[in-house]
Amino acid sequence: MASDEADVLIIGAGLSGLIAARTVLAAGFTPLILEADTRVGGRILTEDLAGLPMELGAQWIGDTHHRMFALAAELGVETYQQYDEGETSYELAGTGILRGNEFHDRFDDELAELETVLRRLDELSAEVSPATPWTAPHAAEWDAITAGAWYDTQGLSPVARTLLEICTVGILAVPTVEVSFLHLLFTIQTCGVTAELFAESEGGAQTTRFVGGTAEIPQRLAALVTDHLVFDAPVQLIEHGTDSVTAHCRGGRTARGRRVIVALSPMLAGRIMYDPPLSGYRDQLTQRMPNSAAMKAFFVYDEPFWRAEGLNGQLISDIGPARMSNDTCIEGDGHGVILLFLEGEQARTHAHWSEADRREALTTELVRHFGDRAARPLHYIDGEWGNRQWTRGCYNANCGPLVWTTYGPALAEPIGPIHWASTDTATQWSAYMEGAVEAGERAAGEVIAALT
Amino acid sequence: MASDEADVLIIGAGLSGLIAARTVLAAGFTPLILEADTRVGGRILTEDLAGLPMELGAQWIGDTHHRMFALAAELGVETYQQYDEGETSYELAGTGILRGNEFHDRFDDELAELETVLRRLDELSAEVSPATPWTAPHAAEWDAITAGAWYDTQGLSPVARTLLEICTVGILAVPTVEVSFLHLLFTIQTCGVTAELFAESEGGAQTTRFVGGTAEIPQRLAALVTDHLVFDAPVQLIEHGTDSVTAHCRGGRTARGRRVIVALSPMLAGRIMYDPPLSGYRDQLTQRMPNSAAMKAFFVYDEPFWRAEGLNGQLISDIGPARMSNDTCIEGDGHGVILLFLEGEQARTHAHWSEADRREALTTELVRHFGDRAARPLHYIDGEWGNRQWTRGCYNANCGPLVWTTYGPALAEPIGPIHWASTDTATQWSAYMEGAVEAGERAAGEVIAALT
Numbered sequence: 001m002a003s004d005e006a007d008v009l010i011i012g013a014g015l016s017g018l019i020a021a022r023t024v025l026a027a028g029f030t031p032l033i034l035e036a037d038t039r040v041g042g043r044i045l046t047e048d049l050a051g052l053p054m055e056l057g058a059q060w061i062g063d064t065h066h067r068m069f070a071l072a073a074e075l076g077v078e079t080y081q082q083y084d085e086g087e088t089s090y091e092l093a094g095t096g097i098l099r100g101n102e103f104h105d106r107f108d109d110e111l112a113e114l115e116t117v118l119r120r121l122d123e124l125s126a127e128v129s130p131a132t133p134w135t136a137p138h139a140a141e142w143d144a145i146t147a148g149a150w151y152d153t154q155g156l157s158p159v160a161r162t163l164l165e166i167c168t169v170g171i172l173a174v175p176t177v178e179v180s181f182l183h184l185l186f187t188i189q190t191c192g193v194t195a196e197l198f199a200e201s202e203g204g205a206q207t208t209r210f211v212g213g214t215a216e217i218p219q220r221l222a223a224l225v226t227d228h229l230v231f232d233a234p235v236q237l238i239e240h241g242t243d244s245v246t247a248h249c250r251g252g253r254t255a256r257g258r259r260v261i262v263a264l265s266p267m268l269a270g271r272i273m274y275d276p277p278l279s280g281y282r283d284q285l286t287q288r289m290p291n292s293a294a295m296k297a298f299f300v301y302d303e304p305f306w307r308a309e310g311l312n313g314q315l316i317s318d319i320g321p322a323r324m325s326n327d328t329c330i331e332g333d334g335h336g337v338i339l340l341f342l343e344g345e346q347a348r349t350h351a352h353w354s355e356a357d358r359r360e361a362l363t364t365e366l367v368r369h370f371g372d373r374a375a376r377p378l379h380y381i382d383g384e385w386g387n388r389q390w391t392r393g394c395y396n397a398n399c400g401p402l403v404w405t406t407y408g409p410a411l412a413e414p415i416g417p418i419h420w421a422s423t424d425t426a427t428q429w430s431a432y433m434e435g436a437v438e439a440g441e442r443a444a445g446e447v448i449a450a451l452t
Numbered sequence: 453m454a455s456d457e458a459d460v461l462i463i464g465a466g467l468s469g470l471i472a473a474r475t476v477l478a479a480g481f482t483p484l485i486l487e488a489d490t491r492v493g494g495r496i497l498t499e500d501l502a503g504l505p506m507e508l509g510a511q512w513i514g515d516t517h518h519r520m521f522a523l524a525a526e527l528g529v530e531t532y533q534q535y536d537e538g539e540t541s542y543e544l545a546g547t548g549i550l551r552g553n554e555f556h557d558r559f560d561d562e563l564a565e566l567e568t569v570l571r572r573l574d575e576l577s578a579e580v581s582p583a584t585p586w587t588a589p590h591a592a593e594w595d596a597i598t599a600g601a602w603y604d605t606q607g608l609s610p611v612a613r614t615l616l617e618i619c620t621v622g623i624l625a626v627p628t629v630e631v632s633f634l635h636l637l638f639t640i641q642t643c644g645v646t647a648e649l650f651a652e653s654e655g656g657a658q659t660t661r662f663v664g665g666t667a668e669i670p671q672r673l674a675a676l677v678t679d680h681l682v683f684d685a686p687v688q689l690i691e692h693g694t695d696s697v698t699a700h701c702r703g704g705r706t707a708r709g710r711r712v713i714v715a716l717s718p719m720l721a722g723r724i725m726y727d728p729p730l731s732g733y734r735d736q737l738t739q740r741m742p743n744s745a746a747m748k749a750f751f752v753y754d755e756p757f758w759r760a761e762g763l764n765g766q767l768i769s770d771i772g773p774a775r776m777s778n779d780t781c782i783e784g785d786g787h788g789v790i791l792l793f794l795e796g797e798q799a800r801t802h803a804h805w806s807e808a809d810r811r812e813a814l815t816t817e818l819v820r821h822f823g824d825r826a827a828r829p830l831h832y833i834d835g836e837w838g839n840r841q842w843t844r845g846c847y848n849a850n851c852g853p854l855v856w857t858t859y860g861p862a863l864a865e866p867i868g869p870i871h872w873a874s875t876d877t878a879t880q881w882s883a884y885m886e887g888a889v890e891a892g893e894r895a896a897g898e899v900i901a902a903l904t
Contacts, residue, residue: 144629146853149601177596177853234725236688237702250689250725252704267739271723273686273702280745280803280838284845287719287742293732348858351732386732393736400852401598401629406800 006032006228008447009247009257011235011272014042015433016421017263018221019071019440020447021228027448031225032255034247036234036390040222043394043423044433046215049381052330052337053213054298056383057394058433059328059339060206064192065434067441068217069208075220078211080331083304086312089369091319093159097369099311113160117151118194125188130427133186134408143405147184148177166316166323167198171431173292173343173395183399190430205432211331217433230255234390237273238262238418245417259447263421263440265291265397266411268390278415285407288400289424291393293347297322297340297362297382299374304329304336306370313338313370320365321350321358335378338366351384358382396431397424412442417450419443458484458680460899461699461709463687463724466494467510467885468873469715470673471523471892472899473680479900483677484707486699488686488842492674495846495875496885498667501833504782504789505665506750508835509846510885511780511791512658516644517886519893520669521660527672530663532783535756538764541821543771545611549821551763565612569603570646577640582879585638586860595857599636600629618768618775619650621796623883625744625847635851642882657884663783669885682707686842689725690714690870697869711899715873715892717743717849718863720842730867737859740852741876743845747794747802749774749814749834751826756781756788758822765790765822772817773802773810787830790818803836810834848883849876864894869902871895 008024010017013035021031039045045057060082061068072079087100095106104111128136136142142150151164168176171187191197196204210216222229230253237248238260245260262269270286277283304327306313313327313336322340329337340362342350350358359380366374385394412425421443426435460476462469465487473483491497497509512534513520524531539552547558556563580588588594594602603616620628623639643649648656662668674681682705689700690712697712714721722738729735756779758765765779765788774792781789792814794802802810811832818826837846864877873895878887 144627145601146598148853149597175596175854236725248702250700271725273688277839277841280836280840280844281800284742284745284800284838287844290736290739293736345858348733348736384732386736387729388732389729392732392739401600402627406797 004032004253004255006030006255006257007259007451008032009034009245009255009260010263011247011260012036012042012263012422013040013218013222013229014263014422015044015218015221015436016423016440017261018218018225019437020261020263020421020444021225022221023441023444024447025225025228027444029448029451031228032257033225033229034233034235034249034255035229035231038231040229041215041218043385043391044214044218045383046213047381047383049298049300050379052300052333052335053215054381055214055328056296056381058214059209061208061433062196062205063207064196065429065432067437068434071437072210072217075217077216077220079208080211082207082209083327083329084312086307086310088312088314088316091315091317091369092162093318107159110157110159110163113156114163117154117156117160117164118198121185121188122193125185125193128182128185128189130186130190130430132408133182134405136182136185139182139405142182142185143180143402145181146177146401147179147181148175150181151176162318163316166318169344170324170341171197172398173294173347174398175344178400179398180401180404182404186404187430190426190428190435205429209331235272237275239275240417243417258451259417259419261419261421261443261447263443265289265422265424267291267397268392269420274418281407282410282415285403285410288403288407289397291391292396292398293344293351293386294394295342295347295350295382295384297342297358298328298380299338299362299366299377300379301336301338301373301377303334305373306336309371311370315365315369317365321346321361322365325366338370338374340365347384351386355382414446419446456484456705456707458482458707458709459711459903460484461486461697461707461712462715463699463712464488464494464715464874465492465670465674465681466715466874467496467670467888468875468892469713470670470677471889472713472715472873472896473677474673475893475896476899477677477680481900481903483680484709485677485681486685486687486701486707487681487683490683492681493667493670495837495843496666496670497835498665499833499835501750501752502831504752504785504787505667506833507666507780508748508833510666511661513660513885514648514657515659516648517881517884519889520886523669523889524662527669529668529672531660532663534659534661535779535781536764538759538762540764540766540768543767543769543821544614545770559611562609562611562615565608566615569606569608569612569616570650573637573640574645577637577645580634580637580641582638582642582882584860585634586857588634588637591634591857594634594637595632595854597633598629598853599631599633600627602633603628614770615768618770622776622793623649624850625746625795625799626850627796630852631850632853632856634856638856639882642878642880642887657881661783687724689727691727692869695869711869711871711902713871713873713895713899715895717741717874717876719743719849720844721872726870733859734862734867737855737862740855740859741849743843744848744850745796745799745803745838746846747799747834747836749792749794749810750780750832751790751814751818751829752831753788753790753825753829755786757825758788761823763822767817767821769817773798773813774817777818790822790826792817799836803838807834866898871898
């Protein structure tokens with residue numbers, strides 16, 4: 001059992017908190033992680049489905065996720081490539097279903113329009129520093145409009161506008177009118193360029209998977225700090241002095257330390273009581289970074305039958321309950337696995353449905369794209385994040401108009417002995433696992449410097 | 453000392469909670485109010501300044517605030533009229549300072565433009581039901597754009613656009629690009645028409661004041677339920693069954709009841725832990741209704757010297773730390789009192805300043821408009837709301853794009869034995885004291901019906 005005295009308290013055993021704990025420990029200080037849930041991983045969650053690991057949360061890393069590749073190697077978690085052969089199945093703007101080559105032929109002009117906008121986004125995002133987006137030359141202007149409003153001014157055809165919305169919502173997990181244009185540019189810039197962010201697989205953020213499931217990463221990290229980790233400890237109050245903190249958990253447990261790292265999304269961090277209370281400046285930020293809405297739904301078949309048809313298992317659609325899908329077969333296993341993404345509006349709507357109804361609606365969609373065999377899965381599982389008490393939304397925290405320019409500096413700035421982590425505070429691949437590692441290391445570094 | 457058993461627990465002793473308690477008590481049930489602070493009133497706060505009551509929070513009622521007039525009469529709180537004689541002092545768009553008549557002569561066309569937009573707002577808001585704004589015929593379209601973006605499409609001259617922004621921010625206390633256009637129309641509709649909402653005094657929301665200060669209202673209400681009210685009881689957790697609730701406060705106090713009314717702004721309600729946890733639908737709403745930013749600053753002089761100059765003490769300015777001011781002399785007292793409003797961006801910026809610096813900046817502004825005598829106040833006081841731990845922003849909760857159409861029904865819908873109050877849930881004069889009374893009565897009515 002962990003001692004309730006430590007040098008550094010860490011709130012949350014997501015990837016960011018675990019990395020912070022390991023880093024603190026390696027520097028010779030004692031961490032204590034207080035986790036509200038009964039598991040580690042936060043927005044990483046692998047569930048067993050008939051012996052197969054299903055990634056209800058974070059699943060992939062991309063070629064530039066150097067911290068994650070290093071971490072996987074260090075922990076002995078092997079990786080494999082995302083399957084990416086064959087054609088995508090499209091249905092957009094009432095065209096009926098078209099295979100990739102047909103779609104590209106028919107909508108060559110529209111795809112060129114889209115490409116022009118993506119290049120423009122790359123150019124504009126290059127002006128945004130991901131550590132200080134509020135300092136961009138046009139920050140005030142870009143933060144006063146929504147990303148959706150900017151998209152609407154680009155003179156796009158319906159097909160190009162719809163594709164742009166689908167690929168952006170695939171990142172933000174909210175409609176583009178809910179976030180500021182500056183926030184979109186920040187998001188692109190933290191990830192490099194749009195090509196890395198939006199690409200479904202090759203070269204993008206979703207190229208590589210983990211043998212045994214993504215949760216291997218937090219679980220093996222947790223094993224390294226297992227003596228410094230307590231579960232079922234939702235923190236309700238953090239009392240803090242110049243060089244002391246006391247965390248009070250539901251149920252009466254208290255823990256004391258010299259510093260605390262709050263490794264929760266900003267909104268969840270804002271739900272903790274602080275004594276003395278934090279400034280309105282910090283507090284108002286946490287009122288304005290809501291978590292987005294995403295669901296993942298997995299169908300497991302006896303084999304990946306779509307591959308024989310020359311399909312890659314990806315669909316892109318502007319009708320039906322899911323906008324995108326993926327072939328997420330597991331290396332070394334013969335089953336076919338299709339993953340459908342419900343993001344933003346689709347996740348919000350279908351979170352209210354029964355699982356049976358969601359499954360039925362998604363099955364209908366899959367049959368339309370991949371044929372009758374899609375109607376006969378062996379297994380189904382889905383997962384929604386807004387209903388999870390200790391997460392309350394995925395993938396990330398988004399900023400509406402004026403949040404970055406008004407409150408941005410409050411996001412990661414320590415307050416006395418309180419430091420902030422979670423991927424939402426990262427400057428590279430914010431909202432990804434890569435960002436969680438950066439944030440955990442950065443917060444731990446601040447604490448180690450303060451205690452040394 | 454209040455018993456920790458009651459029929460109805462009420463979280464928060466603001467106006468809404470107090471009204472709910474009184475209503476519950478009158479119906480023969482026992483309420484128990486748990487108040488986090490050491491005072492009643494919530495966003496109503498009267499501070500004594502050298503013997504004069506200064507309204508750091510809610511101050512006025514308007515002609516259609518029927519519930520508030522009835523309440524004041526019942527409680528024996530007398531009212532008096534807001535002073536409204538003389539000219540307003542304008543400085544907009546680099547014109548230098550102009551008195552009202554000069555300004556109206558010079559900007560007759562611009563004021564006509566403004567009037568046209570206000571009439572258009574009235575027409576459009578007539579299509580919005582304040583109880584169900586998401587059902588308006590154009591709700592989806594209006595909720596996908598910001599109020600500021602809609603204003604920008606109206607082809608207004610800089611002076612008209614600036615005036616429109618100032619008067620709207622005077623209501624919302626955030627820049628108009630932070631709220632959806634549907635939210636603006638909802639706000640107008642809950643209050644009747646723009647003329648009632650935006651008018652500085654006559655016919656508007658700010659015509660009438662309370663003898664002794666606005667806090668007389670919650671204080672006299674509290675006296676009626678004083679045996680049912682505990683202070684210093686911040687609720688951290690609400691456990692709820694079908695017909696039972698237990699509220700756990702910081703420090704270990706618990707209270708049990710059959711129903712609970714959470715009379716807090718939606719964001720603060722979202723910071724409480726619930727067991728079982730609330731749905732993602734309700735939770736995501738509370739992540740998306742941040743409180744806005746407002747400060748009030750009062751200068752007290754030996755006499756209202758501006759009146760002799762034919763001025764009404766109102767300034768409207770697009771430079772300087774305050775956009776608006778008011779003559780808020782107290783009936784029966786000879787002092788001159790000027791109140792400056794810092795709202796939205798101005799409140800956010802100046803909340804970081806020292807009180808001395810704010811006072812100096814505001815003094816400079818007053819001198820420019822009202823002359824040298826303004827430099828010699830007898831007293832000064834100001835108050836900011838984001839820093840107040842148990843309020844975290846004034847005047848109200850605002851909805852950004854898509855909040856109403858995505859999550860609106862979750863705002864006031866009870867969840868098991870949990871009912872929601874606070875002015876932010878009202879359908880008439882939401883965000884005003886009038887709305888707080890409506891919400892408290894509505895929530896109490898739900899509870900009484902459930903228990904009867």
